[in-house]
Each structure stands twice: as structure tokens, then as C-alpha cells.
Amino acid sequence: MRYSNLHNHSTFSDGKFSAEENVLAAIEKNMLSIGFSDHSYTDFDPNTYCMKKGVLPDYIAEINRLKEKYKDQIEIYLGMELDGYSVLEDRTPFDYILGCCHYVRKDGMQFSVDHDKNWQIRDVAAYFDGDYIAYARMYYDGYVESVRRDKPDVLGHFDLPTKFSLVDENDPVYRKMATEALIACLEVTPVIEMNTGAISRGYRKTPYPAEYLFDEIKKHHGQITLGADSHHIDNLIYYFDESVELLRANGFQNIVQLTHGRFEEFGIV
Template sequence: MAFADFHTHTIFSDGFGTVEEMVESARAKGMLALGISDHSMTPFDLRYCMRPETNIEAYEPMVREAQKRTRELHNFPVFLGIEWDFGSDIDRERYDYTIGSVHYIIRKNGEIFPVDSQPEKVFGGIEHVFGGNRLDFAKAYFEHVVEHAEKNKPTFMGHFDLLTKHGTVDEDDEAYLAVAREALAETIKHVPLIEVNMGAVIRGLRSVPYPNPKFLPLIHELGGRIILSSDAHAPDKIAFQFPEMLKLLQGAGFTHVSRLTEKGIVEDEINILL
């Protein structure tokens, strides 16, 4: 399987495998490369992220060691990444790449509520903060996505329309689609690389990836590029359904997908990967 996957989690944040188990799984699948991207520290919610005292400091040397070892022993490239949450401070120089994600709505009054949590918490937040107005919720979410892209310029953007998890918005609603399309166009101006993310499909919450495939032709038209991500939290989920995703991308007009290498981002021809 000549794929590469740069959005994966380990026990350093909310994943279930060690760095070594993830690397071994990627090698066993015959992949071209693996990136580890545990969650940056969100001081307002320590449940899913790397904690400073225990994990952040140990994460970097552990992945660097795996990187060195696998390069020497197997000539297999491992990358040290981080899933950089909006509202979280990181020292980006420490990482080979960053994924820009929004998991929380952060209000100007300091109020914070999760976008990516149990349904009752997400719906409770929409009710409490936006008086139940889901379009306002979508606007607030996408404002964060655009701001994250513009200010921080991560290597690629994570799960562009994560807010749709649990069916919070009607993804056929024209008013919603207009808000999302505008945000997508703004995002691509700052960060042209967008991931196709299988996280919710792996969890059985959605049948389609993030972003909703209906946005793929627009990404293509706007000159955006795609990187495939499993968002795997366990070793066996690395590169989850990548062949199906490549066919989906071809259907939207893409001929290539992007891959991080030690010399920068390269474009792989989908026809050759399949």
C-alpha cells in the first residue's frame, strides 16, 4: 500500500497505540511514510490533549528516536507532527509539520465549548451560546478555521467541517453551504493543503469523510490540494479506506494527492497509487 498518513494519534494524547506500534503497523502495511500528530495542549480542556508535565516533553524525544531508528534500520520515514488546536500555543519549530484544527468554540467573553465532544455537550453549547441557532454556530466555527489558517498557517488544515459531527447542521441547506464555501475559499487562500479525514467514518459516525465530498470540486477549482488522513487512534486504522478516497478524489477532478517528505511536499499521481 504505497500511501502515506500524517494524521495519527498515540497514547501521548487520546490514541490507543504507542509510537512504536503505529510505526510498525505503517511499515507492515507497506506505506511510504507515517506522521504522528498528537493533540496540542489545550489548557481549557485537558481530557484529550498532551499534558505539559507528562506528555509534551516526552513526546518529541520519543518520536524523534523512532524517526532516527526507523530511518537507519528500515529506511522508513517517520515525521513528528502535532494537531494544533485553535486557541493552543505551540512551539512550531519543534515539529516537522502542523495540522490546523478547531475543536472548540472560544467566545470573546472567554466562554469555551467543544465542537468535537459527546452530542449532548455539543448540542448543549449550541443551545446555550447561540440560542439554538445552528447557522450562527457554523459561522462561529468557520470564523475560527479561517483565523487559524490566516494567523498560524499550519502545514495543512484538519477536518475542515468537523462541526457537522453528530448531524449538528443540515449539510444540504443552502444557507449553511454558502457559509462553508466562503470559509473554504478564505482558508485555501492562506493554507492550500486540505486533508480528507476519515476520523468520523472510522468511528461509524459518518459515511463520508471531512470535508463533505460535495466540497471537493470547489477545492479543486480554487487550486487547493489534498492530503489523505486517517486520523487513526489505533494502529490498525492507519490509511483507513484510502483507495476509496482516492477514487472519490478522482471523481472530483483531482489527479494528484500531496505527501510530506524530508525535502518538502510532493504530489503523487493518483493513477499510480491505485
Template sequence: MRFSTFHTHTCYSDGKNTPEEMLRAAIAKGFAGYGFSDHSFTPCDTSYCMKLEQYPEYISCINGLKEKYAGQIEVLCGIENDYYSDTDPEDFDYMIGSVHYLVIGGTCYPIDHSERQQRECIAKECGGSAVEMAKRYYEKVAEHIRRTKPEIVGHFDVITKFGVIDETSEEYRRAALEAADEALNYTRIFEVNTGAISRGYKKLPYPSDFILRRVLERGGDVILSSDTHSAATIDTFFPESVELLRGIGFRRLAVMTANGVGYTGI
């Protein structure tokens, strides 16, 4: 099958390559579609995201690539919209809704950047309880999706990245599933994100099996995302993810197109 990915980063945010380098790598791999989704501006941490004044240049760069490579690959201009951003969806072809921070009492804790920072948030703000942090995170996820209604729910359980949370805990699972149910009321597509595999943090994509089963049960869809930050990892773990999804019972993948959401059978 021909793959596509709609969660990708370039040097406009924290990726290594230019948009055109990424697109050429996708074309070389025979991709059908490619969506750019650089990080939205977050005032609490400007170290990895686009600046607001870069948005017009980013959009016009991607629009130029749409024209240049028309007929070879479908190109879309999206954005990975963080909870703490104020993004106009009209500016982009689609949005991925993600939560990367918990801002508590004026302190910004990145929750997927390093294990040290995640543990600091647990120790200082959550009474030492990883599940408490997870609950706060999932409340933000549910609120973000309800408020912004993005096309795609981004790396839903990214807080499991460092293995700090006990995913077998009933309390944890309840918080995750409640947020999944709420998100599904507004956004039908959850991404299956392989980014932590290519960066060596995880052996399987986000989200975990029990969450994917809930998405299927509730009639939701999945989309394959590499969340790639370099041209070398555009399709990491894609064939394996398709097998995994088939095993759970999914029979189609969502794909973004210029005319809205489409589907490919698996």
C-alpha cells in the same frame, strides 16, 4: 499505491497505542510515510491533549523512531495544533490546524466530542440555530489558518460529525466556502480525513464533496489522513477515498516529507 498518513494519535494524547506500535502497524501495511500529530495542549480542556511538559519527550521519542526505522518508512514529527493552543511551529516538522472548541463567554464547548455538547452550544449560545454555530466555527477556522499558517487544514467541516447541521442549507454552504477560500489563501493542503468513518459517525470522509470541489477549483491539494487513534484503523477507507477524489477530478495527493511537501499521482 503505497499509502501514508500524517494525522495520527498515540498514547501521548488520546490514542490507544505507543508511537512505535503505530509505526510498526504502518510498516506492516507497506506505508511509505507516517506522521505523528498528537493533540497540542489546550488549557480549556486538558482531558485529551498532551501536557506542555510532555512536548520534549514526545519529540525525542519520534526522533528516535526516525532513526530506528530509517530506510523502511519516512517518519515525521508533527502536531495537531488547536485554535486555543500556543504552539511554536519551529518545534515540529509540520502542523495540522484544527478547531475543536468554541469558547463563548468563558464556557468551553467541545464541538466534535459528543452530540450532546454540540447541541448544548447551539441551545445556550447560538439561539437554537445550528447554522449560527457553524458560522462561529468557520470564523474560527479561517482565523486559525490565517494566524498560524499550518501545512495542513485539519478536518475542515468536523462540525458535521453528528448530522446536526443541514449541509444543504445555502447559508451553511456560504459560511463553509468563505472559510475555505480564506484558508486557501494561507494553506494549500486540505486533509481528507477518514477518522469519523472508523469511529462509526460518518459514511464519507471530511470534508464534504462541495468543499472538496472548491479546493480543487482554487488549485488546492488534498492529503489522505486517517486521524487514527489505534493501530487497527491506520488506513480506514483509504482506497475508497482515492476513488472519491479521482471522481471529483483530483489527480494527485500531497505527502509530507522531510524536505517539504511532495505529491503522488492518483
């Protein structure tokens, strides 16, 4: 299958390669389409990973330039990984919005969920009495709220707080909370990414979302698209074959990919 990857970072945020280098690599891999989802600017955390203030017009212009330059070779889409705690004033230039949450917000403070394992340990100890369930609950509350407000086109790395294996994914209380949040989000946005980024970076052995959520996705008419969360051109379609295999083994008949300007179904059986 020719793959599309809509979760992709360039040097406009924390990716290692320029947008054009990403496009050339995608053409080399004979990809169906590539979307750029550089991180939205977050005013309370401007220095770790997000797009710098004022860079947005250059980003939009460059992706549009590449769209035109390579239009006979690959479909290119302009997206944004919109954090649930940042604001995007004008959505009109974008082909899609990938809705993600990288923080837990409590008492006016934002705690990064995925940046550093030791930060998560420190923050849960200091601000959540060591209670990872309470921490995860606050994350999912924020995620659902941002999805209802922003109505993204794709739900990104849904169960991110499990990245460092500190939140117990087997705890039934946790599972119920994540499941209910998922159902609430799918009512707004049916397309959810299977995100392989934590595998390529060595944090996890399986993609987001976790397997116990698959049946709920099917039951609630969710559609899965693949997202590499790539920061390096070697990872543009990392673990995509394996992800398709995993979906097939779990009874999925198809995935959706962005092509011809819309999400189209691609059979996997």
C-alpha cells in the same frame, strides 16, 4: 499506492497505542511515511483528549528516536495537531503542523464541537438559541482566524461541526459560509486533508471535507492529502482506497503526500 498518513495519534495524547507500535504497524502496512500529530495542550480543557502539560519534550524526543531507529524502513515525521485555541511556543522541532479547531468560542467560553453529540445539542440550545447556523459561523470564524495566525502546513478536518449531522449541510446559507471559509484558508494553506476519522469511528459515511466543497478546492488550487485521524493501529490508512476513488470520480488528478521532507504529487488517474 503506498500511503502516507500524517493524522495519527499515539498514547502521547488520546491514541490507544504507543508511538513505536504505530511505527511498527505502518512498516507492516508498507506505508510510504507516517506522521505523528498528537494533540497540542489546551489549558482550558486539559483532561479530555490533549497532550498533558509538560509532556511535549518527551514527545519530541521519542518521535526523533523512532525516526533514527527506523530510518531504513519508513519515513517518520514529527507533527502536531495544533488546536486553534491552544498555543505552540516553538515550532522549530516540528516537520509539520496540522491546523484544526475543536471548539467554538463564545463570550470567553469554549464549547467542544466534536466530543459528544449531547454536548453539542446542549450548547447550541443554551448559548446559540438553538441556531446551528450561528454556531457553525462561530466555528468557521475561529478556524479562519487560527489559520491566518498559525499558518499550518495542512488544514485538518475542515467541516468538523457536521460530525453529528445536527448542522444542516444542505442549507445554502451554511454551504456559502463553509465555502467562503475554505477559500480564505486555502489562500494561506493550500494543503487540506481528506479526513476519514469519523468514518472509522462510526459517526459519518463520508470523509471531511464534504463533496460540495471539492470544486472549490480545485478552483482555488488546493491540494488534498489523506489523513486517517487514527487512534488505533488498525486504522492507519482506513478508507484511503475509497477516498482516492472518490477523488478520482470527482475529477481530481492527484493527491499530495509528505515524502523526502516535502509534499509531493502522486497521480491517481
